[in-house]
Amino acid sequence: MSRWVEHVVWWHVYPLGFVGAPRTADDGTAVQHRLGQLVDWLDYVVELGANGIALGPVFASSTHGYDTVDHLRIDPRLGDRADFDALVDAAHARGLRVLLDGVFHHVGRAHPLFEAALAGGPEAALFRLRTTADGTVDWDDFEGHHDLVALDHANPAVADLVADVMTHWLDAGADGWRLDAAYAVPPAFWAPVLARVRAAHPDAYVVGEVIHGDYADVVTRSGMDSVTQYELWKAVWGAVTTRNWWELAWSLDRHNGFLDTFVPYTFVGNHDVTRIASQLDDDGLLGHALVVLLTVGGTPAVYAGDEQAFRGVKEERAGGDDAIRPAFPPTPDGLAPDGWWAYRLHQDLIGLRRRHPWLHRARTRTVELTNEHLLYETSAGDDRLLVALNLADDEPWAADLPDPGWAVLEGTATLDATRLTVPGRAWAVLGRA
Template sequence: MAAWIETTLWWHVYPLGFVGAPRAAPEQAEPVPRLRRLEAWLDYAAEMGATGLALGPIFAASTHGYDTIDHLRIDPRLGDDADFDALVAAARARGLRLLLDGVFNHVGRDFPAFAEVLRLGPEAPRAHWFRLSWPRGPGAEPDYACFEGHRQLVALNHDEPEVATYVEGVMTHWLARGADGWRLDAAYAVPPAFWARILPRVRATHPEAYLVGEVIHGDYAGFVAESGLDAVTQYELWKAIWSALNDRNLYELAHALERHNGFLDRFVPLTFVGNHDVTRIASRLANPRHLGAALAVLFTCGGVPAIYAGDEQGFVGIKEERAGGDDAIRPEFPATPAELPAEGWPLYRLHRELAGLRRAHPWLHRARIRIDHLANRQMVACPQADGQGLLLALNLDDAPAALPAPRGRAVEAGDGQVIDPGAAGARVLVPPHAWAVLSFA
């Protein structure tokens, strides 16, 4: 894995929504340089502490970006190659890396190779790129494998060498154009052997590329080992954070953190409390006072953290399982950060504070968590690595709590008062529904 990832904090943007692009791509439309709207937000991301920009789909597609038509062309709703180059240059000027979203499990029905199938039938030159059957007779549309029942998302045949060559070519093309890595969408739906076949060839020309796969359930460590990916998305921890806070059952969180320690023995996961596919964390939490605790866990455990754009301002939005059900979590942003409502800026400053804490303690990237004290509504955890450590104290109760903080010295972030600083019997007094990060002797 590239060394630069050890100090990376991603700011994750869903571009089509962010810039207010039309939901559906107009036919034969001229490119509109909406991608350049992101440039006005790069200082905002960097000042928050982000060191990378993780983009959702930016390639030509029919609707939401995950129904790709052309992986080698910027979506005309966002602009063209010149607009991409300008964004790369602007990000570089601010020290921001760039992560692209690669949709290689499936394509849209208008993808040229599949359009040939619909037009020419079994004789289409790239029919073998798809898993097809022809039960309806001459002239009829074939049955085809699709992504999770979505007929607009046509699954590729990953056993086909030409598909592997095509995907490898797309990945290396954009890495050569300035990208630093790939988030591989729906990586779990692709046989790990496919990734194991192409990723070494990608790394041969781009050894510093960061390659992370979207994996929701299952054997994370096994998938990483079989696929050759650097990491996968840590949905287990995401779920445990908000669920434990909502139920005020920190045993659930402790269990997830113990499993997280095991993953860190094998790879460093991509961690998050929000992304473009889930209900906003501010809407998910039953008690808004627990948002800081969720962030404190994210920023003090091992991993490569990502902040979904808008979460740092307390944006709300509920994902719904229906057509258009992602719209609320993928809104258009104003032209500049100056137009954001005033009430969101304290949360932004908290993100900046925690990003600074993580920057001051770069060993947190690989920190394991030791649980020192645990009850339903209180926890004291010790992230540690390389002989260094911190204390994280959580209090979800309606009353203050004096929690053990052996050798705790001072509060570095959050809200708390250290009693007998530096002593073996030191404690930290944490207010109701609050948290504190402490240094210790």
């Protein structure tokens, strides 16, 4: 993994929603130069403390971006190649890395290669087609969505296609890739593909979307740098909402094990899940979730809008992602005034992480644990912080520290020698005095 990744905090944005693009596109859709709207948010990202932009799909598609119809063309609802180049240049000028979202498990039903396959062309070998009993052609898809046509990853031509696309956009200035639905692709497929990509771009960062399974094994066999840490995501909001720190403590032990093999991509929100502010349904507890994200080992990402305490509930229905993928105002000046407290909270905790870059590979150790109280140490080598989390509504929590010499760096607490008192519903991060 490239050294620059050790310092990255991603700001993850879903471009089609962010710019208010129409729901659908086709071959006749005129180019609309909306991607430039993101340029007007880059200073806001820098001031937040992030130094990377993780983009959702930007390539030509029919609807939500994950039904790609041309991997080498920018979606006309967003703009064109010149708009992409301008965004990358503007990001790099501010020290922001750019991560792209690659959909390589499947393509959209309207992809020209698939249309040629249905017409009987040699492109049929790229897909898992079959003839049904009534003589019609059918195909494998992505999780029952028949407009998302699965590629045949056993075919070397598919590996060529993916390697060429990844290299093309890294040549264009991107710094890495998120591999969508990587859990649905055999890990062995990725190893030779990524070897080819890294031959041209050895510093590229590659993270796979893996929701469940053996994370370390996927990383080892695929050659990816990392995978998405959904276990920790679930444990963070689950522990807070149920007043059960045992769930988080168990997951942090698992997280330590992952760090033996790779550094997970960590988050408390993304474009596929209910927003953290809605998940907790209590703004007073947002800090408890965020402090975990930014004090444990990992490469953290903040989903655009979470830093303003945006709300949105994902629903399992057509259009069920709309609430978590809203349009943003043209510039940050258009944001409502009632979310800036969350932005400042993010600034403070991202700043803490910046001052302690060793947190990227930090392991945690539970010091004290009850349902509502958690004190853990996060460390790497000789560097240490203590994190105290109190979920009790009205009761202060007095905790014994493992040794003297600590000071409160962030949060709310009082110290008396080795005795720490954290007010109800509060948290604190301690460092060496």
